[in-house]
Amino acid sequence: MSLASKSVGRRERNKQEKLDRITAAARELFSVHGVDEVTTQQIADKADIGTGTLFLYAKTKGELLLLVQNSSYVDALERGRAAAGTTPDVLDAVMAIVRPVVECNRTQIDNGRTYLREMLFGDPEEPHHRDALALSAETEEAIVAILQRDKNVTEAEATAQAHIISAIMFVSMAATVNIGSTVEDLLQGIRSQAEVLLDPKKSAAGR
Structure with missing residues (x-):
């Protein structure tokens, strides 16, 4: 496997890992508090990512x-x-x-x-x-x-x-x-x- 292929593979895994964290964080917060009572900042904090990164996955x-x-x-x-x-x-x-x-x-x-x-x-x-x-x-x-x-x-x-x-x-x-x-x-x-x-x-x- 080329270095380029390894880089792409690692990047895709990182993207999926972040998406999984965002999904899990949003699911837990929405389930406990309801969507109207949860902020995007709370979701980003729980997923351990920045809000800028969060908005790459959902605006x-x-x-x-x-x-x-x-x-x-x-x-x-x-x-x-x-x-x-x-x-x-x-x-x-x-x-x-x-x-x-x-x-x-x-x-x-x-x-x-x-x-x-x-x-x-x-x-x-x-x-x-x-x-x-x-x-x-x-x-x-x-x-x-x-x-x-x-x-x-x-x-x-x-x-x-x-x-x-x-x-x-x-x-x-x-x-x-x-x-x-x-x-x-x-x-x-x-x-x-x-x-x-x-x-x-x-x-x-x-x-």
């Missing part, structure tokens, strides 16, 4: 929150896919995807709602925001794959239904009226609406 607290939540979202989506893979019923499998995402978002309610707001109104060209949108798209793709277990459902139909379920989940987590709702309350509401969408006859018969 605002909103971007830092996206960084933190995206990391948790990746793990949640992985758990959901694994659970859905062993769940034969379509609606149950969809909810297996939804559950860990909702649980992840509601770990700290204000942070979760702020994350959704950043996703909706943030700069789509900002890397952490772009990652958040990509994760949302991956979630819908996972739901599409489940819905297409039913051979009577076309890809276009599954894509539209998955988009609606994603919107239901998003609104349920973000709505002010649901601030006091538990994870189980939210999941029940999402499931009821998804059932009407996926199997209206069965839903009507259950009423």
Whole structure:
């Protein structure tokens, strides 16, 4: 390996190590105090870096929150896919995807709602925001794959239904009226609406 290659490799490792420290520091402070009560200086101090270095990785607290939540979202989506893979019923499998995402978002309610707001109104060209949108798209793709277990459902139909379920989940987590709702309350509401969408006859018969 050339000296140049070693230098690049070391530089990349240093960048990743700093990013890991920033993510861990922001996650801990946001979890304990909430995003609104934490300053970027506190995060930089806890990560043992300068604020100038911090801003190379994220320019605002909103971007830092996206960084933190995206990391948790990746793990949640992985758990959901694994659970859905062993769940034969379509609606149950969809909810297996939804559950860990909702649980992840509601770990700290204000942070979760702020994350959704950043996703909706943030700069789509900002890397952490772009990652958040990509994760949302991956979630819908996972739901599409489940819905297409039913051979009577076309890809276009599954894509539209998955988009609606994603919107239901998003609104349920973000709505002010649901601030006091538990994870189980939210999941029940999402499931009821998804059932009407996926199997209206069965839903009507259950009423």
